[in-house]
Amino acid sequence: MQVKVDVETVDSVRRRLAVEVPAETVAAELDRAFSELARGAKVPGFRPGRVPRHVLERMFGDRLRADVFGKLIQDSYAEALVEQRIPAVGQPEIVTEQTEPGAALRYRATVEVKPEVRVEGYAGLGVERPILRVVEDDVNAYLEGMRAAAAQLHPISDRNEVRSGDVVTLDYEARVDGRVMSRGESREVEVGANGFPPAFDQHLAGALVGARLEFDVIYPADHAAAELAGKTVRFSVLLRSIAQKEIPALDDDFAKDHGECSTIDELGQRVRGQLEEHARRQADEAMRRSALAALAKQHDIVVPSVMVQRRAQALVDDVLQDWQRRRGRIKDEVQARAHLYKELEPRALEQVKAALLLEAIALQEGLSVSDEGLEAHITTVAQAAGSAAERVRALYQNEDMRQQLRAQLLQSRALDVVVSRAHVTEVEPQEHVADAAQTG
Numbered sequence: 001m002q003v004k005v006d007v008e009t010v011d012s013v014r015r016r017l018a019v020e021v022p023a024e025t026v027a028a029e030l031d032r033a034f035s036e037l038a039r040g041a042k043v044p045g046f047r048p049g050r051v052p053r054h055v056l057e058r059m060f061g062d063r064l065r066a067d068v069f070g071k072l073i074q075d076s077y078a079e080a081l082v083e084q085r086i087p088a089v090g091q092p093e094i095v096t097e098q099t100e101p102g103a104a105l106r107y108r109a110t111v112e113v114k115p116e117v118r119v120e121g122y123a124g125l126g127v128e129r130p131i132l133r134v135v136e137d138d139v140n141a142y143l144e145g146m147r148a149a150a151a152q153l154h155p156i157s158d159r160n161e162v163r164s165g166d167v168v169t170l171d172y173e174a175r176v177d178g179r180v181m182s183r184g185e186s187r188e189v190e191v192g193a194n195g196f197p198p199a200f201d202q203h204l205a206g207a208l209v210g211a212r213l214e215f216d217v218i219y220p221a222d223h224a225a226a227e228l229a230g231k232t233v234r235f236s237v238l239l240r241s242i243a244q245k246e247i248p249a250l251d252d253d254f255a256k257d258h259g260e261c262s263t264i265d266e267l268g269q270r271v272r273g274q275l276e277e278h279a280r281r282q283a284d285e286a287m288r289r290s291a292l293a294a295l296a297k298q299h300d301i302v303v304p305s306v307m308v309q310r311r312a313q314a315l316v317d318d319v320l321q322d323w324q325r326r327r328g329r330i331k332d333e334v335q336a337r338a339h340l341y342k343e344l345e346p347r348a349l350e351q352v353k354a355a356l357l358l359e360a361i362a363l364q365e366g367l368s369v370s371d372e373g374l375e376a377h378i379t380t381v382a383q384a385a386g387s388a389a390e391r392v393r394a395l396y397q398n399e400d401m402r403q404q405l406r407a408q409l410l411q412s413r414a415l416d417v418v419v420s421r422a423h424v425t426e427v428e429p430q431e432h433v434a435d436a437a438q439t440g
Helices: 023-040 053-084 136-149 252-258 264-298 305-327 333-365 371-384 386-395 399-420 433-439
Strands: 004-011 014-021 088-098 105-113 126-130 152-155 166-176 179-190 212-218 232-246 423-427
Touching (some): 004 053, 053 105, 088 305, 126 264, 136 264, 179 232, 252 264, 264 333, 264 399, 305 333, 371 386, 371 399
Antiparallel strands (some): 014 105, 152 232, 166 179, 212 232
16 A cells, blocks of 8 residues: 655654555545445345445445545554554554545554663663671571471360460451452461461450351551551451461471481581572572662653553553462452552553663664574473473463563563673672572
């Protein structure tokens, strides 16, 4: 399709295209559309294929012309982007200017584009790397975590009253303002551990097995679940059974049974090595985040709003999917989405800005990701997925997913360049290694 295109730069992230589709092209498309309609139209008083054009015009003209103009705009716009090499992101805002019969079709399309970014001064960037030391307390804390995880439950049969330290099996339903927020069956709660949620198990002590309890728990204002933060949650609970937790001793038998080591000292050394490797990875990741933050602070670029919106929606989807996987369906998803979007939009802006800067560095440095490198990474990810390996491979058969992964790898390599040329300062850590290992 031959079209006339004029491009105007509105600002660094917007272009306005003035497009004109010739009158003869418009007429030809309308003739074709009316011919197709005539072949299939069923109009009382006329045989199929014999309906006059003026009758079709009267009955279907407005709708048919709207369809034809819509398709012409869609096709000509796509052609204009390719011809003018415009890196559009998102959908355009279309304003039609001329659709008169027998005339050319004219419209304007305003679209956001990726900004042209030039990154300067990333050699010698000031970057911090935390010093994460592994001390004996870290090793002991990790071993205690292993020991707690290996605990076994033994049913209590000589009493039916719940005491601190018991593990209670229960069914529950949680409501806020009468709406069910979550429910569960055969949930195990350790009384006194204060973990599901804080203050919940305080209401269980002294109750009898088989009892049905009703009580309120006030969630803290900074609770991770936005729909529960600061709310009073009404719990309905059925106590099914109680059990006693038996925690194994930290001895050579424990090392053999749970650590694949001959002695507890050998297990301790293995744990120390694992914590030190974890500490190294954590410090490296913190250093990379520091480099990215310094890079973003140094460059003030305009980010297309549609890219931020798209990234924020993806972050919201991730949070909601995780919530639903762990806690069940969300009652008011619209409200939850709106709250999360407002909370996550600043993070989305930072991530998009970082991606644009790293893409620019990759281009400036001549970096690339080969097909072989992409396949090797997919193989590594699939192997790490274990039983889900085939699902991972199937996921990356999709070309869009492959391109997303290629972009991520390219950005990672660009960040490698920044870090390799940075001026690194070591700083004291903000948390213990054992804490980081068990939460990260």
